[in-house]
Amino acid sequence: MTALTAATADRTRLLRLALGLDAAVTGANGLAYLVAAGPLADLLGPDPALLRAIGAFLLVYGIAVGLLARRPAAPVNAVRAVIVVNVAWALESVAVVALGLVSFTTLGAVWAVLQAVVVAAFAALQLTALRRPA
Secondary structure, eight states: OHHHHHHHHHHHHHHHEEEEHHHHHHHHHHHHHHHTHHHHHHHHOOOOOOOOHHHHHHHHHHHHHHHHHHHOOOHHHHHHHHHHHHHHHHHHHHHHHHHHHHHHHHHHHHHHHHHHHHHHHHHHHHHHHHSSSS
């Protein structure tokens, strides 16, 4: 294996891991919001209909990111799109809490910010993998 082939394999492995983790966490969150919207609304604050809508988006997005993670070599533009969506999600989540746009419980506000931190970490890991030499 040449150094170039090894570098490409490392980049691909890290990128697939970052995308796969993102897909798993996002999909699990989406499924939870869909299946348990009522109890989660009581716990977190947002209306169950909003949680279901978010859950549907997250489930579809998680599946799409998971399919991207399974590709032998993910297209760079598709990975960039995932990074942009993740950064936007993280920033908007914090803004929604800070501006009081959704009626969160204290736990819900903490959950939304922690979720934003995790999503931002996925974006950073994906960007790091994308910037690795290939």
